[in-house]
Each structure stands twice: as C-alpha cells, then as structure tokens.
Amino acid sequence: MPELPEVQGYKTYIDSTSLHQRITEVDCRDTKLLKKPKADFDAYLYNQELIETQRIGKYLFLKTTGKKILVMHFGMTGRPHYYKNEEDRPKFGHLELSFENGFHFAFENKRKFGWWDLIDSIADFKASHKLSDDARDLTLEDFKQSFNGRKTDIKKIIMDQSVAAGVGNWMADEILYQSKIHPTKKVIEMTDTDIKSVFDAMKKVIEVAIENHAHYKDFPKTFLMHFRKEGATCYHTGAQIEKIKVGGRTTYFSPQWQEL
C-alpha cells in the first residue's frame, strides 16, 4: 500500500492524533524493525513529545522535543493505528509509542519490511539515501535532468527514488497509463514532449490520489487502478490489460493505449 499518497495520509493522521503528548513508553515486539538499539529509542523518545512531521517520498520524519528525529518507513504493508484500549492493539502492531493520555500509536507492519530509525539531520538522510525532492514538489527541470545518461526503461526511472521520491509500483503503472507511454520505453528514445507528459501525469496521479485519500475505488473511472489486473478491460481501448515484468516488478499496461 504505502506509496507517496498513502504516506501523505499517514502523515495527516499522525499530525491529528499523536503530536504534543508526552511519550510514556516505547514498545517493541521485534527489534529487527529498529535500525538502532532499543535502548537508543528509549533514551531519545521516552518523556519526549512528537512535535512535527515531514514526508519525503515514502519516508516520514517525526521531529521530537528530544535530540533525534524519528524516521519511519512503512515497507510494503505498514500503516499507523492510534487507539486507546489494549484489546484494540492491532495484531501486527510490532512497534508502539504510548502517550500520557492513555492512547497508543501502533506501527502496523504485517510483512516486517518497515522500520524505524533515529537520525540527526533530514538533509543528511536525504543525501545519503540519494533521495530526490519529493515527487509532489519536484520540478520538471530536475526530473528531466535525472534522465541524462540513463539507458533503461521509463518505468524503472520513475520508480527510482533518486529520480522521483515517492513513486512506487502501482503509481508507476498508473502514471504511464495516464501518459500513454509503454513501461519498457527506453528513456533515451523519449522526446521532451514524452517526458513532460510523464511528468504531468505523475503530478496528476499524486494529487488525485491524495485528494481521494489513496482510496482507489474513488479514483476517476479512467484510472488504471480500476482494471489493473491481467485480462481486465482497458477503459479506453476495450482491449485486455497485459501483465509483464519490468525491472523485476509486476507491471500492468494496456497494449494499444501504451504503444512501444
């Protein structure tokens, strides 16, 4: 689930539930999800408050009253869940912060690909992870710049977090469907017009998805998400959606709509 629009929703959710409350406990059911020793999380979070969040791509940074910034990545199956009663703790809430008001912030993570870390600087983190500006804020100039010297498929490029932070597998398919570009189109063969249409589609997909709270069923009828499965019917051409692998990732596209 969590690509840029989902994580944006998580940010809004956390902002409206979990800020400005003293942390009374840091609970960890599986230390593999922590990039630093559990003792560090206790030392830097206990008795502190979350004060502000910032999202870059799929990463969420939580500034605290303490000396460190808490970073979360939701992996493939993560989401936050704020609750009060112990019986409501989610089954896969492997990490959790408890607050003075008796509520808990659970970090649900079914497949355990998500993690927490503690860092000093968002700018340093962004640089060391080679993250581009968040795709929502990215300029066409920077986007186009990233294509220089690359010889691979367009889908791989837009999923590259150093090109457009926040774009993941479903968004990449949606963006290419909206821009009528074939996922294995080599970027070196793309015209400026092609690149701009991908860029514009990316912006559109991001905003539409955020407006609809990443709830795919509410997306416009013309969005691939409604028929993003093998053999489903393309809204525009009536042809069958095809499934292929691009850069190791399952990819859905509409053959006549997105011609090579």
Add this chain to the structure above:
DNA sequence: AAGGATGTTCAGCG
C-alpha cells in the same frame, strides 16, 4: 498450497 506481494538494500557483473 505454492507463489506472489504496493519496498529497500546490497552483492556481483559488465
């Protein structure tokens, strides 16, 4: 019930 999964990282190769 085996295979696939919306992500990231890293080793290995050219």
Add this chain to the structure above:
DNA sequence: ACGCTGAACATCCT
C-alpha cells in the same frame, strides 16, 4: 565509478 540485475529480507494473503 557507474548502471543494471537479481536476490535477499520476513511473512502474510490469495
């Protein structure tokens, strides 16, 4: 040094 590929990661869901 850089870009690309494929595997690994841990585990649940279909």
